[in-house]
Amino acid sequence: MDKDAPDHVFLTPELIERFSRQILVKDIGVSGLKKLRSSRVVVIGCGATGTAQAELLARLGIGYIRVVDKDYVDISNLPRTHLYTYIDAKQSIPKAIACANRLSEIDPTIHVEPVITRVTPDNIEDLVRDVDLIIDGTDNLATRFLINDVSIKYGIPWIFVGFSSWYGQVFFINPGKGPCLDCIIPRRILEREERGDACEVLGAVNTAIALVSSIAATLALKHLLGILNDYNTLYVVNGKRLEIHHVRIERNMDCPTCIHRRFEFLAKKGSRRGATRICGSNAVEITPPVKTSLNLEELSKRYEPGKILSVNKYTMRIMVDDIVSIILFNDGRAIIDGVNDEEYAWKLYRRYVLDKMGLGG
């Protein structure tokens, strides 16, 4: 028996029956199943690649999966996103909740924890400190550099996953054993993204996403089983020509992050409040000045008939006009959909949310 197999995962008939095919695989076996069952993973971002990886990891039998996302399910997500349904989109269900619900339906014996939040320097340490592996399901470099900082600081491996159109890249970052993100991606690309030059929507093909996510989940599986030993290979995927190129990457021996341990992205603490344009979509996110807890179903009664397009425990969608709507979360955060102007978004938030709460002043 594998000496490394955790002994606190107890075999049950259902577990053996569920994984009866998987445990026949020589590299997995019952001891591998026990390792997976005792593993803890966080998926940051429940979009196209995040949900695809989360589904594979849940079906593999990972015992604990935390899923983190700030957004809600939109109908435009459905062609490329695993797990979500038309009903989730019509009800504007938060992605973290919809993702967690589906994973629990797949396997009710695993622990799935949804967290509805934007990942920031203020909260990322609490989100990742107790896991064995961080999965990248994000769509922007700023969050990836933040994940990279926290990964190197705490010695927690993470998997970088990027894609656009038919193409993707996957890289497993194991702190101290291979290059980190700051070794391989020039910061000028991040600076370009932050200036908004890279905010255009690039498009995506769901078959290429599945291919890229499958490579990432394979690396996660091998790592959690203890059989991954290559931390220098960048997998470059051409989903149109169906090619996977292995590109060898070396560490930057002067890397500010993994050599000099300067965690500049993690240091940018200080809650961001106010209105912010959301990269890649015609929307503005409003973070209220103070945190709150709203009973949305009660609040919905204060609006004129027909103004509330959907309401549930987590979100309420308020119609402004034919183009603009407000998705209000139960913590007071809102996404003003159909608006690019931050000042106008604030005005709408004040009129349609704060005034209804009696806080409009």
Added chain:
Amino acid sequence: MEILDFRGEPCPTPLVKTVRKIARMKENDEIKILTDEKECVEYIKEIIPSLGVELLSIDEEEGFWIIHIKKITI
């Protein structure tokens, strides 16, 4: 008494087949399982409490084990 001879079958096959067999047994049915996989002997011992069976004996022979169990609850 039925004898399930899994000798020559690598682990976890004897474990999976044992779990499936026990699920179909009636109260007081007894079986003997023969396996030459030590790892599977340990796993079968581990899973027995959750299967409603009593472990009557485990005997080590030359190169294999005989696990004798009895179904006590359905």
